[in-house]
Amino acid sequence: MDLHDAQSIPLVVPLRATLDPEDIFCRLEPLGRRVWLDSVHREENASPSVEDAGALQSPADPHGRYSFLTADPIVRLSAKPSDPDPWPELARLAKLLPASKVQSLPPFQGGLVGILGYESARWLEPIELATCHRQQIDDLPTPAMSFGVFDWAIAIDHDLERQWLICQGWDRDQFDRTHAGSSEATVGRKVELANKRASQVLALLDEPSPGLTEPSSAEVPGRRLPDGESHCEIRSNFAEGEFRSAVSSIVKGIGRGDTFQVNLAQRLTAEQPCAADELYLALRAANPAPQSGFYDGGTFQVLSSSPEGFLQIRERRVVTRPIKGTRRRTGDRKLDQALAEEMLASEKERAENIMIVDLMRNDLSRVCTDHSVTVSKLCELESYEFVQHLVSVVEAELSQGVSIVDCLRACFPGGSVTGAPKIEAMKTIARLEPNPRGPYCGSMGYISCSGDADFNILIRTMTATDEVLQIPVGGGITARSHPADEESETWTKAQGMLRAIGANWSSGSARLVLSPKG
Template structure:
């Protein structure tokens, strides 16, 4: 854990700010409203750059976006250990630094944000870790962000919010806040990228992990240049084994994935902008930390907390979009009426109701929406919504501890499904099926499920794809579904 104050944000004098009489945090509307894509390119070299991106603005779920970098304090756990609280230090700071919400601004106004990898779930459940971890990303990488640029896409407005904490997080200063606000505004207005030596931005081909170091590297038929950690026959056999576990009574459902790999041919920022344009999604994100980056076009919310109300929106059931409108409508109707997909979805809804009931008020759990079709650029999804009210004695960290990783990407029963996943998937999932999140000083919380996600490190882009396996699953169709899900992502790899 270390504090870090960027020297890049300290070249404005206090006189250029607002003076000691201004209340904290400082808030300034950015006029004209800056373009998020342009700012991502401007700040692409900055440490800890995090963009929580509602790239699908027209949707009710896609109202707000956020950009921040250079966290004042970093928290990192390389490998989670069962029986430990990975949030202990964050939890204590979060409680001490609580601030009231600023009215009429987007809900995240500064605080904690970052990555929770899938294997962080081993903190609470004793399941094995997959044997291979060639890329070695941490299970937790979280920053305390003193400032944030926030967008309200419905109003077409943006604000810069700066709290002015010192590096120890013990005190706030109006002068410090004013210096940071001035410096960030100058960078926005100049549009000049900061030249940094971040490994993320160096040519990844210079440091590419050798093929011999990978757990497995099988060519994927019909996808030149793409490698998988399974051959097709191996993948089909593992699905058959899951179905055997289902008939043996171990589980009802398990989410199973294959990891696809491609050599890096562009910077993470360029790749994210490609992904964003081809697969706009309400819970997208970009996170660059040390020498790796996570880029996501996720359509799925994991957990949201506003006041005491908790919401989760599991996705189970997917169909590929059709180019002919009539055929696309028929596909939507077929997905809506599919008994198999409905059964998968309802199983996960029941699992999430159970997870939420651990920390929510008795009788408050409800399902306002069940098995509704949502349409995206390349696929259609079957989505449900579960809500509850957090008990006063519990925090968002308790909610995460009771629910992570999300039920939609594990299976049911959850712990046994995770044991089977670790047995049958040869490599750790890492960020895939984990979460990008924020936890504001005002108590607001939101997070995604990291599907449709690239991870960039050691010269490779990895992007696992998977789906839910139930008793009625047909292995070949499940294999084809993973490739359908990958299609939009593979298109983003094209230079």
């Protein structure tokens, strides 16, 4: 195809199916600020130990179908927690996205991609939350919000085994406040910009492979320690016994009627053992998940192997997938089955899940049409590499005049990572957790020029900043919670991420260092 003869916008270039997503990711490195919204496909994510339909199942709904890669945004939005409210600017940029959609292609065809850090909520409820957040020590700061406008994307349909390069030909001036009155670029200018971008990306895809390879999951444990090191130090921000005491404090508060449920997390940290992109390849091999992603924010990188979807919007239809209820995977099929049956029968786990379903129904009812909010799945089982979860699905239809950013504002952060009631639970989190959460328990995702959107919940997530990895892990605390069990659950959830950095407890390659605070 002669790109310079192409006159259609967007410019769509089919790619050869022999290009692996990992290889594309590595080849795009020279462009900078890469993003990979990565569905480690459901067939890859299926458990080989599960055989019959009644046993553990890998998720099979459409949220695992597509992956998207892009880089080099033409416009950036970044805000620290101390900055003025950036939500209006996010809404402005989303509104300026030209409506440009090819019906036969995957839903992200260029647009806004970024991170809503957990602390993005402080602008949504400033009076309630501002004083609480000042009590935390922000020793590894990251932006509370970071987005880019990306004028192109490589879209991958795993079901059809097809890939496309989609270039929109946007001019950065059309998103600039100083050019707000200027008209959109002419068709000729769009074609010129789209051809230029397509030529740039295709040249990189034609280059020899940079040599970064995806490690197999069997190679990951213990292979990533720095030279001369015999173990990896994992540091918790809680002192000995503090996490269990915090759980007990929440249980007592629930007894007083302060809250019904609170999601409590401990933050683990470790020295960054290698480049963030190489580490992400290890993470997706060690802990595959359908809502994974890599986001390079320049001064920080977010690496996520999340199983949880926050908000997916298709043709103004909204779907949210709250996860509550966790049991470990052992590799023993019969034992895993017994643990799954125990979880399915647990009143505590079901009550915890249903509580968050009700919270999400309430959030969606603020921006969706009357009587459209429905629960299509309730407390169903999904299995992943190291854990199995109870997952529910809530669906609704956006009301007329409600934008995607309006929907995000109404529902953020997801109830599964706060608790209920949401504001009171977030106050408790800020009081008991020593540090801000950063990207953890926020969301990574896109708002497409197609009018669609997809955001995950940033759990099973590592953030790399200042050569330190932040690895927070948590769980929902209810009136029936036992402190030792809740602490143990956080380590179960951390297993895949620790394995990716070579922190294997059984081999002696990991050592825990607790906070000196008492």
